[in-house]
Amino acid sequence: MSAGTIIVIAKEPLAGRVKTRLQTEFTPHEAAALARASLIDTLTAVRATPAERHVLALDGTSGSWLPDGYSVIAQRGGGLDERLAAAFEDAYAGTPMLLVGMDTPQVTPALLGSDWSGYDAVLGLTEDGGYWCLGLREPDRRALIGVPMSTEHTGADQLARLESLGYRVKLLPPLRDMDTPPDAAAIAAAYPDLRLSRLHRRLQHAAHPAVLFEKALEGGRIVATGPDGRMVPGLSEVDRWRAPADAVDRIALSRCEGPVLDIGCGPGRIVTALAEQGIPALGVDISAHAVRLTTDRGAAALRRAVQEPLPGEGRWGSVLLMDGNIGIGGAPGVLLQRCAELVRPNGVVLVEVDPDDGLDDAGAIVLRSASGRRSRPLPWARVGSRAIIGHARAAGLLATEDWRTGDRAFLTFRRADVEPRSLAHLVR
Template sequence: MSTLIVIAKAPVPGRVKTRLQSEFTPREAAALARASLVDTLCAVQFAPATRRVVVLEGAPGPWLPLGFEVVEQRGDGLDERLAAAFEDVYDGTPMLLVGMDTPQLRPELLGFEWHGYDAVLGLTDDGGYWCLGLRTPDPRALVGVPMSTDHTGRDQLRRLLALGLRVRILPTLRDMDTPKDAAYIADEFPSLRVSRLYRRLQHSAHPGLLFEQALGGTARVVATGIDGRTVPPLSEVERWTAPADEVDRLALSRCEGPVLDIGCGPGRIVTALAERGIPALGVDVSPRAVSLTTSRGAAALHRPVQDPLPGEGRWGSVLLMDGNIGIGGDPADLLRRCAELVRPDGLVLVEVDPDDELDDSTPIVLRSSTGRHSTPLPWARVGTRALIRHARTTHLHPTEDWRTPHRAFLTLRRTA
């Protein structure tokens, strides 16, 4: 029999599984870390052992099952922390230490005989290792071994052999460090807690997260109706991130300053206005969009359009480019908000759908090339005639309907 040790971090958002945050929010990544830890503890709980210990960074939580002792981690680097864990837990019996990143771990992997061996090592396919066992603690076995590299496992094995230890090698496992790792584990081990959570998260992403991925170029994102039919809102991200084109400039020539660009995205319109010397401000709910806009030297504010905004009632023009009339799924409500923002004779310029009669307020779902689907996002798609009907409930009067071969616009002016 032996002592089983789990070295772990408390699953606090932003402090665990940061590499998962390329596709998941910090809270989601922490939830996956917690599920992985619970799966690991469950395997350890049912493996034969004289003691079960969690060597923990952070505070224990309700995820900790009965029957585990808790020892606080100490040391600076991971090599020192691992060495300290063996020293602090040692009670005369052999010790096997595992991490929290291999939730597919099974109890039978931990129930081997130590007879004839001084150390145990289980490698991972990314070059690290998922377990290390020592019959007795020895800092020389760990301190100075480079950690978190693609050769840590090989370096650790060399260190053990250099000390003259007889090493038993356990099967190679896959760590859950990246989104691809999480997808692999969910496919290969579907009954795990972490796998079930992964599948739920795949179909319940926040739309804003996928929009951030699209703007950042980390994934291709498309929008579909509830029925799976592709719709345009995210089909032109490359155009949004490029400088304003000829059609954009034609639209901007109609603007009267100062200009408020609602849903400014990465800021091509606000930038083009600034280059013309026209005061302009972009607003967007996406932090990345605001960051991209300000990095271009333009002004932008991270705020929903329905929240209080600077200069309410004094803007010369309000823009709803790139189909942003769809924001919120209620065009009439958004037009009423625009009427509040412009001055008494101000303009609202709306890019509408080329289909004049289109009036579709079906929610959309964002789908990422990484496999994630968002929760339904309220959205609307309207053509010119439909928008004129919506404008009848506002103080906005249509003044110009114009179009190019692939894009259509309607200009409205506020009236008493």
Template sequence: MTAGSLIVIAKEPVPGRVKTRLQTEFTPSEAAALARASLADTLAAVRATPVRRYVVALEGDSTGWLPPGFHVVPQRGDGLDERLAAAFEDAYSGLPMLLVGMDTPQVTPELLMVDWAGHDAVLGLTEDGGYWCLGLRKPDRRALVGVPMSTDHTGVDQLERLRSLGYSVLLLPMLRDLDTPADAAALAAAFPHLRVSRLHRRLQHSAHPGLLFEKALGGARVVATGTDGRAVPSLSEVDRWRAPADAADRLALSRCEGPVLDIGCGPGRIVTALAERGIPALGVDISALAVMLTTKRGAPALRRPVQEPLPGEGRWGSVLLMDGNIGIGGAPRSLLRRCAELVRPEGLVLVEADPDDDLDDPAPIVLRSAGGRRSHPLPWARVGSRAVLRYAQAADLRATEDWRADGRAFLTFRRTASVAELAQAY
């Protein structure tokens, strides 16, 4: 005996509502795209299995993604146990039924066509403690309602429930669910032909740098490298960015004259340290998470690229490019010119340069997560003090100081005031 009806219990792949555990490595939209691809693989395997009836027990809308040939029944019930029981009831047409989820895209028609003659039920367990399929000859709410769902022992509990009802159960091979980034990577490696695997490979090498930067701010391990794979130390020190200002930071900040604009403020350690000194300061960053973390520390921050209009243009006492932020945009000469526009006449521009004095590398960088994701190239520049001095001179900034602290390199510059500005000042 084989199943006469195949049921897929599924949720419409809407960003933010499906595969939320994938969002430790992927955006909500990317996680939803992976869910959609996984569901497409599952539906293709189901449709290739010769049975009389194909059913989707659906939460959400099927418009635009469900292939033809499936009868849709809406999910009903309060918990997953009730929704599973209802799916069997609503799909029943007098034939044995096999229900599968949308999280095992590696399922095959051969697995779905298993002969379970002599058994009352079929159960396929998953590696995480759940189960990927359940087969019943006819609906039986007793078999499902009250079984704890979404635990690491759901599969065992389901098996015990079936046996407690006197069911003879055929166990199918154990499969791995697609729930976490590690699951996605493992399935992509083991089953490279799947739609979800092909999408995973594309996503692994095309992450937006902002996504990985925000993952780093949230505590994930992310490293920065050149496109050649060499590490970029100044952009791999997120732990320092998230910690309070250290001795080298405080030494640099002792030069600051208020008000201070911190460009690329990250999680706000510099703006916070300035506030503690009683120096008015504002952080700017393009990362929403960085701005949130800064304001959470009680310091002001604004989400805006430095190239766009900023408050107080031409009136800032000091403008900061800490933590290698001289590299923002990959054009340090243009960035220093922008700083000169922001600072007041004779105001201060403080730059943290690469410790390698001779470095002048405008090549883009790549962010890499511990989970294997790699961003597309991010325009950046790595420049030592000699290159910074050249670029500053072209921006009409004159050097005033150059020092080292804890292996870090700093320079300060003054914006040269024009004759008209000096006359206005006096």
């Protein structure tokens, strides 16, 4: 005997509502995309399994991801135990039913069509202590109501409940749920032809750089490498971004004249240090999380790209490009021209450069996370002191100081008393 009705119980794959545990590695939209792919794989396998009816018990609204051949019923009830019991009741058509979740995309028609003649119920456990399927001959709320859900012992508790009712239970092979990033990676590696697996590979190998920056700001580890495979200083030093300003930072900040604009402020250690000294300062960053971390420290920050209009243009006493941020956009000359527009006449532009004085590399970089994700190429420049002096001169900035402390190198420029050459000339 196999099921006459196969039920898939699922939640509409909307960003922020599904797979929140995947968001330690993926954005809410990426997690939702993985959930959608997993659901489609599951629905496809179920649809390919012979049965009288294929039913989707849905929390939400169906979309283009739903294949033909399904009857859709709305979930009802409070907790998951109530919604499972209701799904069996609402889908019952007088024949045995098998209910499966949306989190085991590796399920096959062979598993779903298993013969459980001679048994009252069928149960497929998951490796994390839950279960991926439950089959009943007819609805029975006693079998579900009050079973603790989403625990490490839900599967064992469900089996105990069935057996306490006198049910003879057939156990199907255990499967791995896709709940966490390691789960997704393991399933993708073991079942490479799944829709989920193809999407996972794309997300692993072509993440948006901002995603990995955001995860680094949350405490994850990233490494930035150039085309030569060499680690890019500054961008790989996540611990320094997140820590308070150190002695070298404070030496650099002693050159500043207020008010100060910190471009690419990250989590705000520089802006915070300036504020503690009573120097007016503003950080700008394209990362909403970086801005939030800065303001949580009590400092001022604005989510804005440096190329966009900024407060106080032409009136800043100092503009900072710390931690290798001279590389932003891969065009140091254009970035320095923008700094010259932002700073007041004779104001300071302070730039942290690569310790290699002769380096002048505008090749893209790649960010890599500890879990194996890597970004698509990000335009970035790595420049040493000799190259940056030439770029600055073209932007109307004159070098006034060149110094290094430990393994970090800095230059200070002042805006010349002449109009900087036009941005159009620099990018022509």
